Every structure is written in C-alpha cells, then in structure tokens.
Amino acid sequence: MIRKLVIFLLIGCFIFSSLLIAKETIILWDQKQETEKIVKMFNEKMGKEGKEIEVKLELIPYDQMVPKFMASLSTGRAPDLYGLDIVQFPYFISIGAFADITEWAKALPFFEELPNGMIQVGMKDNRIFALPYQIDLSTILWNKDMFKEAGLDPEQPPKTWYELVEIGQKLTIDKDGDGIIDQWGFNLAGGGAGAYMFWFMPFVWGNGGSMFDNDGNVVLDSYETVEALQFWSDLIHKYKIAPVSSVQYGSGDRYNAFVSGKLAIYLGGNFNITSLLKDAPNMDFGVASIPKNRGSYASFGGGSLLGITSQCKNIDAAKEFMKFVYSEEAQIEAYAPDLQLLARPSLYDNKYYNEIPQMEDFAEILSTARTPYSIKYNEIYDPVQYYFESVFLGEMDAKTAVEKCTTEIKEILGK
Amino acid sequence: MKQRNRKYLISLAFLSPIIIMVSIFFVYPLIKVIIMSFQEWQVMGESRFIGFSNYVNALTDGEFWKTLWNTVIYAIIVTPMIFIPAVLLAIALRYTNKSSKFFRTIFFIPYAISFVAASYIWKWIYNDMYGILNYVLISFHMIDNPINWLGNTWLSRIMVSIMVSWKTLGFTMIIVIAGLQGIEPQIYEAASIDGAKKSQILRYVTLPLLKPTLILALILSLAGSFKAFDHFYIMTKGGPLKSTETIVMYINKVAFEYYNIGLGSAISVIFLIILLIISYLQLKAGGFNNE
Numbered sequence: 001m002i003r004k005l006v007i008f009l010l011i012g013c014f015i016f017s018s019l020l021i022a023k024e025t026i027i028l029w030d031q032k033q034e035t036e037k038i039v040k041m042f043n044e045k046m047g048k049e050g051k052e053i054e055v056k057l058e059l060i061p062y063d064q065m066v067p068k069f070m071a072s073l074s075t076g077r078a079p080d081l082y083g084l085d086i087v088q089f090p091y092f093i094s095i096g097a098f099a100d101i102t103e104w105a106k107a108l109p110f111f112e113e114l115p116n117g118m119i120q121v122g123m124k125d126n127r128i129f130a131l132p133y134q135i136d137l138s139t140i141l142w143n144k145d146m147f148k149e150a151g152l153d154p155e156q157p158p159k160t161w162y163e164l165v166e167i168g169q170k171l172t173i174d175k176d177g178d179g180i181i182d183q184w185g186f187n188l189a190g191g192g193a194g195a196y197m198f199w200f201m202p203f204v205w206g207n208g209g210s211m212f213d214n215d216g217n218v219v220l221d222s223y224e225t226v227e228a229l230q231f232w233s234d235l236i237h238k239y240k241i242a243p244v245s246s247v248q249y250g251s252g253d254r255y256n257a258f259v260s261g262k263l264a265i266y267l268g269g270n271f272n273i274t275s276l277l278k279d280a281p282n283m284d285f286g287v288a289s290i291p292k293n294r295g296s297y298a299s300f301g302g303g304s305l306l307g308i309t310s311q312c313k314n315i316d317a318a319k320e321f322m323k324f325v326y327s328e329e330a331q332i333e334a335y336a337p338d339l340q341l342l343a344r345p346s347l348y349d350n351k352y353y354n355e356i357p358q359m360e361d362f363a364e365i366l367s368t369a370r371t372p373y374s375i376k377y378n379e380i381y382d383p384v385q386y387y388f389e390s391v392f393l394g395e396m397d398a399k400t401a402v403e404k405c406t407t408e409i410k411e412i413l414g415k
Numbered sequence: 416m417k418q419r420n421r422k423y424l425i426s427l428a429f430l431s432p433i434i435i436m437v438s439i440f441f442v443y444p445l446i447k448v449i450i451m452s453f454q455e456w457q458v459m460g461e462s463r464f465i466g467f468s469n470y471v472n473a474l475t476d477g478e479f480w481k482t483l484w485n486t487v488i489y490a491i492i493v494t495p496m497i498f499i500p501a502v503l504l505a506i507a508l509r510y511t512n513k514s515s516k517f518f519r520t521i522f523f524i525p526y527a528i529s530f531v532a533a534s535y536i537w538k539w540i541y542n543d544m545y546g547i548l549n550y551v552l553i554s555f556h557m558i559d560n561p562i563n564w565l566g567n568t569w570l571s572r573i574m575v576s577i578m579v580s581w582k583t584l585g586f587t588m589i590i591v592i593a594g595l596q597g598i599e600p601q602i603y604e605a606a607s608i609d610g611a612k613k614s615q616i617l618r619y620v621t622l623p624l625l626k627p628t629l630i631l632a633l634i635l636s637l638a639g640s641f642k643a644f645d646h647f648y649i650m651t652k653g654g655p656l657k658s659t660e661t662i663v664m665y666i667n668k669v670a671f672e673y674y675n676i677g678l679g680s681a682i683s684v685i686f687l688i689i690l691l692i693i694s695y696l697q698l699k700a701g702g703f704n705n706e
Contacts, residue, residue, distance in 0.1 A: 248654055250652070
C-alpha cells in the first residue's frame with residue numbers, strides 16, 4: 001500500500017515538474033486592462049503553433065508603476081516585459097533596467113513607421129531599449145452643437161491662436177443675463193505639471209519654442225515660450241475665454257464640464273473618445289490638433305513604451321511577444337476596437353476607426369507627436385508647475401517666470 | 416517553575432500571530448527605512464553608506480521645511496474642526512435611544528467612505544462651473560459670482576479641512592461616546608445631589624473623567640492630519656503654488672518621483688521622530704505619565 005502511494009506521489013511530482021519546466025512563462029506588467037485581450041490572443045497563438053511560451057499579465061495601477069518597478073528591480077524580481085509610462089524610460093534606461101534590442105528592433109518590417117519622436121525617448125547613445133506601445137496624444141475636442149448655436153462653422157475648429165481667441169469669445173456666453181458665465185469657450189489644462197507638459201508644451205512647440213534642443217540643452221528661456229505662457233495667461237485675464245479656476249482643474253474637471261455642456265473647446269486627447277461616445281452619446285464633437293502660432297502643429301506623444309527588462313529570463317520569448325504586439329492581427333483586433341491609438345500609422349485605415357469620424361485625423365496628429373527627453377523628467381515638474389501656475393494666477397510676469405523656471409531646470413539637470 | 420513556563424509558552428502562542436504581523440509589517444520596514452536613510456540607495460547595484468548626508472540634505476532643503484510648515488498649518492486648522500464638533504456631538508448623543516442611534520449612524524457613515532472617494536465627491540461639490548455649493552449660494556443670493564474654492568491658498572486649506580472634518584468626526588465622536596459611557600452614572604447622581612448645575616457637572620465631572628479618552632482622540636486626530644496625503648493629492652495636487660503640499664506628499668515625490676529613496680527615507684525618519692515627540696507631549700499633557 002505504502003509502496004503504491006510513494007509511486008503515485010513520485011509520478012505526480014514528475015508530471016507537475018515537467019509541466020512547470022515545459023512552459024516558458026513571460027511576465028508582463030502593464031496598466032491597461034485592454035492588454036488582457038492581446039495576451040489571450042498571443043497565448044492561443046502559441047498553443048496552436050505548439051510553442052511552449054505563455055505570457056502572464058499583471059496589471060499595475062498607474063501610481064504604483066514606478067514604486068513597484070523600483071522594488072522589483074532592487075530585489076532582482078523585475079517582470080520580463082514592461083509597458084511603462086514613456087517619460088519614465090530615460091531614467092530606467094540610464095540605470096540599465098532595460099535590455100538593448102537595437103538590431104532586432106531595426107530588423108522589424110514595420111520599424112520605420114513607428115513614431116520617431118517617441119522612439120527617441122526609448123533610446124540611449126543611439127541604442128534602442130523600448131518601442132512605442134500605447135499612445136496618448138494631446139488634442140483639442142470641440143462641441144459642434146455649441147459652434148452651430150454660436151453661428152460658427154461646426155466643421156472648422158480653431159487652427160491658430162488668433163482663431164482660438166476669436167472663436168472662444170463667441171462661445172463664452174452668459175445665457176441668462178445674470179452676470180455669470182454659463183458656458184466657457186475654453187479651459188486651461190491645470191491640476192499638475194504633468195498636465196502643463198502634456199497640453200501647454202504643444203503651445204510652446206506650436207510657437208517655434210522648445211524645452212530642450214537636440215543635444216539635450218535647456219532652451220526653454222526663449223521669446224517663444226514667454227509668448228506662449230503669456231497667451232495662456234491672457235486667455236483667462238485678457239480675453240476672458242477660460243475661467244481662472246481652470247488653472248487647478250484636473251482632466252476629470254474639464255471632462256465633466258465638457259460633458260455637462262459648460263465648455264465648448266476642451267483640451268483632451270484620443271483617450272477621451274471612447275468615454276465621450278459612452279457618456280455623451282448625443283454630443284456631436286470633433287477632434288483636432290492643438291492650435292498653433294508661428295511654429296508648426298504639435299502634440300505631446302504620451303502613453304507608454306514597451307521594453308524587455310534587463311532581468312528578463314528568456315529574451316527570445318519576450319521578443320516573440322513584442323513582435324506579436326505590433327502585428328496587424330494584434331493591433332487591429334486587440335487595440336482598434338477600443339479605439340486605442342495604434343503604434344503603426346499604416347493600420348489606421350481599419351474597420352473600427354473608419355466607423356468613428358473622430359479617429360480619421362489621428363495618423364496625421366501622430367506624425368506631429370513630440371516627447372521631451374530627460375532622465376530627471378519628474379524633477380522638472382516642480383519648477384514647471386510652480387512658475388507656470390504663478391503666471392496663470394497673475395502672481396508673476398511670464399518673462400520672469402520663464403527665466404526662473406529655466407534656471408531651476410538647469411540646476412536640477414546639473415546636479 | 417514548570418507551571419510558569421507552560422503559562423508563558425501558552426501566552427506567547429496566543430501573542431505570536433500579532434507579534435509576527437507587527438514584525439513583518441511594522442518592525443522590519445521601520446528598520447529597513449532607518450538603514451536606507453543612511454545610504455545612497457541604488458535601484459540596481461550596491462547601495463553605499465553615506466553617513467548623515469541624507470539627513471543634512473533633508474534639513475537644509477527649503478522644500479522640506481515648506482511642506483512641513485504646510486502640514487503644521489493644516490493640522491492646526493483641521494484638528495479643532497474635527498475635535499470640537501465631535502465632542503459636542505458625542506455629549507449630545509451619549510444616551511442610547513432610538514434617535515441617538517440613528518444620528519450616530521448618520522454621522523459615522525462618511526467615515527466608512529474612502530478618502531479617495533470623499534475627495535472626488537467634494538471636489539465636485541466645490542467646482543465653480545458645475546459644483547452644487549456655488550449653485551446653492553448663488554440661488555440664495557449669498558454670492559454674486561461663483562467662488563473658486565480651491566484656488567486660493569488659505570481658502571483651499573479651509574475647504575479641504577471641511578471635507579476632512581465631515582469625513583472623520585464620526586470616528587472621533589464614537590471614541591468620545593465610548594469614553595462617556597465608561598463614566599459611572601452614580602458619579603453624576605452624587606454631583607446632582609450635591610447641587611451641581613449641568614454646566615458644573617460638565618466642567619468638573621465629565622471633562623476630567625473623559626480626559627484620557629480626549630487625549631487618545633486628539634492624538635489619533637493630530638497624527639492623522641500630519642499624515643495627510645490622499646485628499647490633497649486629489650483635491651489640490653499640492654497647489655495653488657505648493658501651498659497645500661504636505662510632508663507625506665513630499666516624501667512620496669522625493670522617493671518615487673525623484674527616485675531618491677535614501678533621502679525619502681531620511682525625511683520619513685525625521686517625520687516619525689516629530690510625530691513621536693508630539694504624541695509624547697500630548698500624553699504628558701494628559702497626565703498619562705503618572706499612570
């Protein structure tokens with residue numbers, strides 16, 4: 001009896017251990033639930049092809065992405081693949097947290113079409129460590145019904161700063177004559193430096209300015225930045241098309257104002273489209289590039305990059321998954337139905353996007369995407385928030401604020 | 416001797432789950448934070464000891480003092496806003512009858528909501544474009560134009576404190592009610608027989624006997640307000656102009672946004688010492704050292 005039991009246990013242990021050894025499990029960390037779909041598709045594909053690779057997705061809340069990654073790296077238990085916030089990559093690449101995938105990435109047939117501005121953020125010393133993955137672009141959204149009511153062409157959003165003021169003034173209305181504005185033409189994007197970077201920097205770029213030059217030098221202290229900062233301040237204090245309170249508004253506040261019909265032109269992005277179609281099904285809205293002045297149209301290329309960590313146990317298996325992520329099948333069947341922006345612009349002409357008129361211009365907007373590169377990006381937030389907010393609240397003039405902000409950023413980068 | 420050893424082992428067995436829990440989730444992390452505060456901590460690779468450098472950097476950092484000051488101001492504002500109404504409500508609701516049970520539940524409900532949810536609710540209430548507070552005040556002609564409640568340094572501190580008071584006074588109230596119910600009714604009877612008025616009973620009987628409970632409630636309330644994070648993070652993001660950035664927000668920023676775990680740990684240790692000193696002074700003021 002005992003002999004039989006021992007044999008049975010040994011067989012059980014053998015089967016269990018052979019199962020463990022047989023399947024190569026790749027751990028993927030990501031913040032978006034939609035990734036579950038792509039993982040499922042990949043695992044099914046691997047099963048059909050008889051490959052013993054399985055990807056296991058672990059969803060990480062946005063505000064835990066950095067702390068958890070730091071803890072896992074320090075204990076040698078980092079995931080194999082990580083879809084991390086794009087602006088965090090330069091630092092983690094600088095400490096060796098991601099594997100060099102240069103040759104493999106350049107050999108991918110679709111490499112050339114990936115947004116170059118975002119690829120640069122995943123690079124160090126001309127080597128590639130990560131590729132654009134989930135894309136968030138800053139844009140304006142406008143309520144076409146409000147345009148019609150104000151006698152404006154609903155298909156013509158503001159394209160320049162001048163038009164933004166002109167149209168915004170027509171859309172800022174005291175409907176009942178009680179001296180209180182019931183509908184605002186525009187809102188600033190406040191509520192943190194991240195918002196200023198995402199929505200204000202396109203105004204600087206759209207005026208020909210920049211935060212860094214191609215060599216990484218700080219060039220924020222320019223006439224173009226001062227003018228853009230003054231313009232935002234003027235939208236509140238001079239042209240009065242945005243409430244001063246919007247300096248503190250987070251994305252949710254502006255979104256609620258837009259949905260509830262109190263705001264006509266909204267600083268948002270592609271990520272608002274799905275929720276707007278659900279929350280305001282009767283609203284006729286459009287999406288366009290952020291208005292420009294003397295520069296060219298620009299959008300902040302946010303979202304995440306996908307990289308293989310340097311602690312990955314099976315780089316080939318991880319590359320297999322990465323390759324699948326960018327395949328036409330995965331991009332269109334996993335991401336496009338949720339109207340997520342695809343990393344490959346050539347696939348924007350698909351049945352899911354074609355049903356939604358708001359998606360039609362994104363291939364063009366994506367080509368204007370820019371992302372500032374700094375390994376101390378988070379530390380830059382502090383002076384950006386303080387000095388920019390000082391100007392918007394009327395506490396400091398734009399020129400002084402830009403000078404002081406630039407000095408502090410230089411000090412931070414010089415440490 | 417054997418009997419004593421057995422008793423000792425049994426009591427240790429009963430205590431072991433909590434000893435293990437406290438060791439894993441409090442003692443070990445505390446020791447680790449103290450060690451890291453003396454290190455130039457590296458995410459990858461070897462961290463090295465750098466003596467008191469992190470402490471020197473923390474204490475000479477203007478932002479540390481500014482956020483500490485913000486926290487102190489907030490604690491000074493919010494503590495009486497929680498404590499005074501909680502004590503008054505507890506005294507009003509000390510007797511157990513149907514109506515007092517109902518009101519106790521009503522006042523306690525907000526405590527069951529998370530700070531995150533409460534912060535979003537009140538952010539909506541305060542919003543100047545679609546918030547109900549401005550709507551009501553304008554409807555009753557109490558103000559002419561919507562007020563940007565979270566847009567001014569002092570006003571935003573007060574408005575966040577109102578939310579915190581609404582949310583947490585129910586908890587303080589329950590502690591005080593428990594303390595009140597612990598006072599023997601015979602003491603009140605004796606005071607009445609001796610001809611004490613209601614105000615005198617409150618002044619000379621209730622409050623002195625309630626002192627330990629009040630000190631406990633005060634320590635919890637003050638410690639809670641010093642650890643403020645979620646509500647400011649959601650409602651003001653530390654603004655306007657960093658005026659509501661608290662010390663815990665700063666620790667989070669230094670450690671997890673600036674990736675400087677060593678400095679973040681040093682600030683945490685300094686903050687812990689400050690909290691210990693405040694709690695000690697409160698206990699001393701409450702006469703706990705004599706017991």
